Amino acid sequence: MAKFEVLAKCHTTRARVSRLTLSHGITPLPTFMPVATQAAIKGLTAQQMESLGVTLILNNTYHLNLRPGVQILGEAGGAHKFQGWHKNLLTDSGGFQLVSLSKFTKITEQGALFESPFTGEPTMLTPEESMSIQHAIGGDIIMQLDDVVSSMTPDRARVEEAMERSVRWLDRCITYHNNSGKQTTQNLFAIVQGGLDSELRDRCLTQMIERKNDVAGFAIGGLSGGEEKDVFWRIVKQCAERLPDDRPRYCMGIGFAEDLLVCVALGVDMADCVFPTRTARFGVALTHRGPVNLRLAKYAYDFEPIDPDCPCPTCSAGTSRAMLYHVITRETAAAHAVTMHNIVFQARVMGGARDAILNGTFPDYLRTFFANYFADFGYPQWCVNALRSVGVDLLEGDSKIKVNKGTGAKWE
Ligand SMILES: [Zn+2]
Structure with a gap:
């Protein structure tokens, strides 16, 4: 079972530093997890990832299940051995990709029914099947199958149904996992759903927290789907405030530096996103002064x-x-070079946050980071609002930087 120790808490915000010990070593939190869709990160080998100091990556269950498939991974002795990765690994449930990538997915109480991309046959992914596939992959952290709906869905009844079903599916995952013999090395995380509705989130939180003794951590799911950022951070704050102190909190699908630091300030410990590695392949390098678009002629x-x-x-x-x-x-070598840089940038943003929390200087770290990152562009209003809610005012004192109504993405 995972060991989770909180080492320090920020005196102002809800940020904290902790140590997560899993079967493949220690991962200091807060941390950003690079996404390796299919085994290695696109453009990097597992050895390169390890040499950059990354201790926890995410593999997509949906992609690994299609190729190479569970049978080959099982024979290889799991995804760690298959890809030569010696550190910690988290696998998602496969549900999100199923809904977003597969045509004709139909959610029933039994599971997610979809058309196999290989045979065209109807195939069912149940909570038990998701657990079984993730057991074969062998990730140190495995995720429950949840009923995913877009955060932009106007249909509250559907959001409510998905939230309640996610709780029932969590119970099925717990039962399967606890009877598998895998629970000594693999750790199940629950995923809080409920869309953008704070009442539904509260009901989901209450039910999932009741199952705390059967889960090693909690994820905040169903966000980063294009919703208003001022709604996004309020839901993250609500979830992080209620989730138990002695379990890691993982906000799914975020990777912009400003999103990461706001979520850390709200009490989030883990995050993942394809953004830093995907944007690298399109020529965008992330820096403390904002993203640099290397395709622009001014860099010639x-x-x-x-x-x-x-x-x-x-x-x-x-x-x-x-x-x-x-x-x-x-040239792939250039994409590779920028990918390594962006992974190190994400690690520096989070490592800097950890150091600042340990030193009692996290509010200053936030103010300095945002001042540098948004010097030319202006602070996104939602970041100002979110950080104010935990006692940090970006506009305090000598604030020459204006506030921008945009979402925060800055492409120079
Ligand atoms: Zn660099």
């Missing part, structure tokens, strides 16, 4: 590295922005 003669202070292999070798500009969309 820029012989500086992406970020001279960055310790990643790309920047420390001195790879120039000009080189990256010239080859970014043509």
Whole structure:
């Protein structure tokens, strides 16, 4: 079973530093988990990921189940051995990809019915089947199958049904998992649903917290689907406030630096997103002064590295922005170089947060980070609102930076 120890709490916000010990080592939290859709991160090997200091990655169950498939993974001795990854691994339930990628998915009480991409035959993913597949993959953290609906769904009855069904499916996952013999090495997380409705979220929280002794952690699901950011952070705050102190809290599907730091301030410990690695392949490098779009002609003669202070292999070798500009969309080596940089950037954002919480300087860290990151663009209003709600005012004192009504994405 996972060991979770809270090491320090911020005196102002709800941020905390903790240590999560799993079968493949220690992962310090808060942390960002890079997403390796199919075994290795696109463009990087498992060894490169490990050399960057990453201790927890996410594999997509849906993709691994299609290719190479559970049988081959089982014979290989699980996904760790299959991909040569020696650190911690989290697998999702497969449900989200099923709903978003598969045509004709139909949710019934039994499970998610979909058309097999191989045979065209109707195939059912049940909570028990999701557990069984995740047991074969062998992730250190496995996720319950939940009934996923878009956060933009106007149909409250459907959101309520999905929330209640997610609780029932959690019970089926718990029963299957606790009888599998796998619960000593693999740890089940519950996923809080309820859409953007605080009353439904509360009901889900109450029911899932009652099952606390059977789960190692809690995820906040059903967000990052295009909802208003001011609604997003209020739901995250509500969930993080009620979830038990002695379990990790994982906010699914977030990866922008401002989202990560706001969620950490609200009490979130873990996050994942394809964004930093996907955007790297499109030529966008993440920096403390905001994202840098290396496809822009102004970088053709820029012989500086992406970020001279960055310790990643790309920047420390001195790879120039000009080189990256010239080859970014043509050479896989360039995508690879920017991917490594972006993974290290995410790790630095979260590592910096951990250090600041331990040192009692997290509010200053937030103010400095946001001031640098949004110096030219202005603070997103929702970030100002969210951080104010936990006692940090970005506009306090010498604030030359204006407030921007946008969502925060800044592409230079
Ligand atoms: Zn770098």
